[in-house]
Amino acid sequence: MIAMGTEGVCGESFYPSDEEIKKWMDKAFDMAKDALENGEVPVGCLLIYNNEIIGKGRNEVNETKNASRHAEMVALDELRDWCELRGLEVKRVCEKTVLYVTVEPCIMCAAALRLFNLPVVVYGCRNDRFGGCGSVLDISSANLPQTGTMFKCVAGHRAEEAVEMLKIFYKQENPNGNPNKNDLLNYVTFLLL
Amino acid sequence: MFKFGTMEPERKRLKISDCDVDSWEVVPVLSDELSQDVELVDAFAAPILDKKQTSKLVQQLNTLHPLTSLAHLKRVRACKNKDSPHALEILICSVNDADEPCHFDCSNAGLGEPFAVKIPRTPPLTRRQFEQASEHWPTCFHEVKQVTAALRGELFNAKQKAQMRDYMMLAIDSAKAGKDLGMSAVGAVVVDPSSDKVIAVGHDCSKDHPLQHAVMVCIDLVAKSQGGGCYTYEKYPGCKFNSPDLENKTPQPYICTGYDLYVTKEPCVLCAMALVHSRIGRVFFGIRSEDGAMGTKFKIHTRKDLNHRFEVFKGVLARLPLISTELKVKRRRS
Ligand SMILES: [Zn+2]
Ligand SMILES: [Zn+2]
Numbered sequence: 001m002i003a004m005g006t007e008g009v010c011g012e013s014f015y016p017s018d019e020e021i022k023k024w025m026d027k028a029f030d031m032a033k034d035a036l037e038n039g040e041v042p043v044g045c046l047l048i049y050n051n052e053i054i055g056k057g058r059n060e061v062n063e064t065k066n067a068s069r070h071a072e073m074v075a076l077d078e079l080r081d082w083c084e085l086r087g088l089e090v091k092r093v094c095e096k097t098v099l100y101v102t103v104e105p106c107i108m109c110a111a112a113l114r115l116f117n118l119p120v121v122v123y124g125c126r127n128d129r130f131g132g133c134g135s136v137l138d139i140s141s142a143n144l145p146q147t148g149t150m151f152k153c154v155a156g157h158r159a160e161e162a163v164e165m166l167k168i169f170y171k172q173e174n175p176n177g178n179p180n181k182n183d184l185l186n187y188v189t190f191l192l193l
Numbered sequence: 194m195f196k197f198g199t200m201e202p203e204r205k206r207l208k209i210s211d212c213d214v215d216s217w218e219v220v221p222v223l224s225d226e227l228s229q230d231v232e233l234v235d236a237f238a239a240p241i242l243d244k245k246q247t248s249k250l251v252q253q254l255n256t257l258h259p260l261t262s263l264a265h266l267k268r269v270r271a272c273k274n275k276d277s278p279h280a281l282e283i284l285i286c287s288v289n290d291a292d293e294p295c296h297f298d299c300s301n302a303g304l305g306e307p308f309a310v311k312i313p314r315t316p317p318l319t320r321r322q323f324e325q326a327s328e329h330w331p332t333c334f335h336e337v338k339q340v341t342a343a344l345r346g347e348l349f350n351a352k353q354k355a356q357m358r359d360y361m362m363l364a365i366d367s368a369k370a371g372k373d374l375g376m377s378a379v380g381a382v383v384v385d386p387s388s389d390k391v392i393a394v395g396h397d398c399s400k401d402h403p404l405q406h407a408v409m410v411c412i413d414l415v416a417k418s419q420g421g422g423c424y425t426y427e428k429y430p431g432c433k434f435n436s437p438d439l440e441n442k443t444p445q446p447y448i449c450t451g452y453d454l455y456v457t458k459e460p461c462v463l464c465a466m467a468l469v470h471s472r473i474g475r476v477f478f479g480i481r482s483e484d485g486a487m488g489t490k491f492k493i494h495t496r497k498d499l500n501h502r503f504e505v506f507k508g509v510l511a512r513l514p515l516i517s518t519e520l521k522v523k524r525r526r527s
Contacts, residue, residue, distance in 0.1 A: 065421025066413050067448045067470035073404070077423075080402065090403075107493070108466035115403045115463060129500065132466070136498055137491065139462055146484040147461055148403075 014119050015152070016048075016098050021122055024048050024100040025157045029124075031056065032102045032165055039172065042102070042165035045071040047079050049097040055079035072101060072109040076116055094118050102162045104155065107132035110139035114148035122154040124162035214354040216512055219477070221343040222488040222505040224495035227318050231325045233311040235288040238330075240272065240279035240305035250283055250302060257297055258286040265316035267331040279305060284330065287312065319344060357477060360384055360455040361510045363394055368407070368457050370431025371396030381407040381456040383415050383449065385437060386474065392418050392452060395432040408456055408464035412471050415449055449473040455509065459485030465493040469501050476505045479513070 016024075024046055031044030035058060047055035057074030061067055079097065083090045094117045099105075102124040105113060110132025113121060121133065121140070132139040133153045141150050241247055251268050260266055269283050285297055285307060299307055313326035316333070320341050323334040342348045349357070360382050368380030376397040383393040395410035405424070414434040416422040426432040437446050446452075449471035457479045460468065465486035468476065476487065476494065486493045487505045494505045 060423070063421065064413075064416055064423045065419045065448065066416035066423055067472070068409060068412055068467040069423060076404070106466065106470075108463055108470060111461065111463035111466065112404050129498075130466075132462075136496070137462075137493075142462075142490070144462065144484045144490060146482070147463070 014096055016120060016122065016154075020048075020051075020098075021100075021154060021157060024098070025102075025122060025124070027053075028100045028102050029158060029161065031058075032162070036165050036169055042162075042169050043071050045075050045099070045101040047075050047097050047099055049079075049093055054082040054093070054097065068108060070106065070109050072099065072105050073112055075099070076112060079116075091117060098122060102158075103127050103166070104131040104133050104135055106130035107137050107139055110137075111144075111147055113151055114139065114144070117149045118151050119149075120152050120154065122157060124155075124157050125159040125166075126155070214351050214358060217510055218346045218508050219349050219354065219357065219506045220346065220508045221340075221348070222492065222494070222507055223340075223344075224492060226315075227340065231317060231322045232314045233329060234314045236310050236312045236330075237285045237288070237307045238270075238282050238310045239285055239299050239307040240277065241269070241281040241283050242279060242303045242305055244280055246303045247281060247283075250304070253302065254283065254285060254297065260284070263287065263312065263314075265333050266312055267333070270331045284310070284312070356389070357455070357509050360391070360453075361457070361477070361479065361513075363391065364407075364455050364457050365510075365513065367394045367396040367431040371398065371407070371429070374400070374429065374431075376400050379407040379457050380431075381411045381454060383411050384453045384455065385446075385451070386453050387451065388437070390437060391435060392437060393434045395426075396429070398429060398432070401428075404463065406461065406464050408454065408460050409467060411454065411456075412449065412467055415452065415471075419446055419448075447472075453477065458482045459487050459489060459507065462486040462491065462493070465491070468503075469493060469499055472501050473503055475503055477509045478505070478507050479509055479511050481507065 028044035028046050031046070032042040035044070036042035041059050043059065045057045046053055055075040055078035057071040057076075057078065059071050060069040060074055079093070080090055083093050097118055099113060099118055099121045100123075101121070104123045104125065104127040105121065106127060107130055123133070126135045128135050130136060133155070134140070140153055241250060247269060254268065260268065266284060269281050272279055272282050283304065285299070299305075310330060312330045313332055316335070317323035317326045318337070318340070320334075320336065321344070323332065323336075326332040339348065364380035364382045366380065367382070368378045371380065372378040377399060379397040381395055382391060384391055393411045393414035395407050395414050397407045398405035398410055410426075410432055413422050413424050414426070414432060418434045418436045449468070451474045453475045454468065454473055455477045459478050459480065459482040460476070461482065461484050478487065481489045484490055488507065493499070494503050496502070
């Protein structure tokens with residue numbers, strides 16, 4: 001395993017290795033499975049800096065009554081707290097932080113990741129309803145000079161499993177329902193992601 | 194809970210002309226399909242030699258080349274050329290249909306030499322599109338009065354504009370409070386139009402948190418008014434909320450459903466998509482912004498592939514200094 005040291009890694013060449021992607025995506029999938037077993041939306045989301053988890057999130061829309069509290073937004077707040085506690089500058093830390101998430105971030109979260117200047121996002125399955133990394137809009141690479149910096153995406157890691165978990169979750173929530181694909185994504189991504 | 198004070202002292206310091214409801218126009222930010230020119234496609238038509246055969250010809254062609262996706266078009270039109278010996282012309286088929294060989298025997302059916310025409314591909318949605326379309330071929334138009342009125346700037350009367358001005362003034366006051374704390378001078382207000390009650394007032398706080406744009410602050414303040422929320426605003430006296438009268442309110446307010454947002458400048462992608470997730474009712478903003486997502490770079494509020502759409506209007510108090518200057522400064526720099 002190659003450790004992601006702060007030394008010798010400049011912004012442009014900053015990229016996680018295959019082993020790192022596997023390790024942290026496995027962890028994100030464990031989180032998603034845990035959530036599924038607890039009746040929560042099965043999405044795992046981790047922010048990794050220097051081989052350490054500095055932020056993780058689950059969807060908090062229902063308890064906060066704030067529809068912008070997606071897992072990524074919650075994780076970014078944890079990252080801020082982590083930096084504050086250690087007296088580190090958020091911008092410096094973000095330059096070398098990777099987001100690992102089991103589902104493609106939505107348009108809003110993609111804009112948030114730009115505003116935090118995150119360089120790389122690794123995700124599992126596409127988000128056909130709200131995806132901001134190419135599925136609906138490509139915010140990750142759009143020309144938006146006032147909206148932070150572009151980020152690179154690594155897509156498709158264990159994608160079928162991520163979709164499968166969302167399907168199981170939907171069936172549990174709506175045992176009498178007759179889910180079609182649109183209903184599923186609509187329900188999951190609007191209410192809970 | 195806070196009381197929102199009157200805005201009189203502020204109003205006095207401003208030039209009356211800039212606040213005058215006649216000095217600015219509320220302009221809808223329409224989807225591309227409403228604002229674009231009509232799209233034309235190629236078709237064939239031919240003159241009708243014997244006027245008495247018209248209904249028979251229409252029947253024959255409707256069977257052979259039905260206007261399935263072109264139901265907005267009339268089959269027959271009066272001949273445009275006054276010198277022509279024939280009074281009527283009939284639409285035979287569009288060029289797409291003609292990719293399969295056209296079986297209609299024009300000369301035997303009593304038609305003159307076929308000629309090429311341009312026809313509008315889709316039904317016109319605005320009066321402007323209708324007028325463009327009709328220049329090419331007679332077209333049906335189901336006018337949506339609201340769209341026509343909106344496009345003429347007639348959707349809102351002077352009294353409604355005065356109310357918009359008052360809400361936008363609250364947003365400006367908040368923007369100023371934020372500016373005094375070193376934030377970007379952007380302010381926003383959320384209103385319940387069914388009761389004319391101000392639910393939330395907030396300003397940009399992005400110096401302290403990169404995602405705390407004025408709109409994001411207001412979304413969280415609305416959540417607080419409903420017993421939720423996730424941030425504290427003690428440091429920011431310019432950010433406050435009012436709980437709606439829950440006893441009298443049915444149904445219970447749910448996120449931003451049915452609420453109007455007033456914001457001094459066009460929301461960015463983050464804020465625009467947060468408003469989609471929050472199911473905002475309508476958005477009114479002052480001026481465009483460089484990365485704006487409600488007209489400038491994207492029109493997130495009009496996208497059919499998202500699960501919530503809403504009306505957006507721009508131009509509210511657009512000539513007021515605080516609203517107009519920020520963009521001027523940016524333009525000079527670029
Ligand atoms: Zn999201
Ligand atoms: Zn914004």
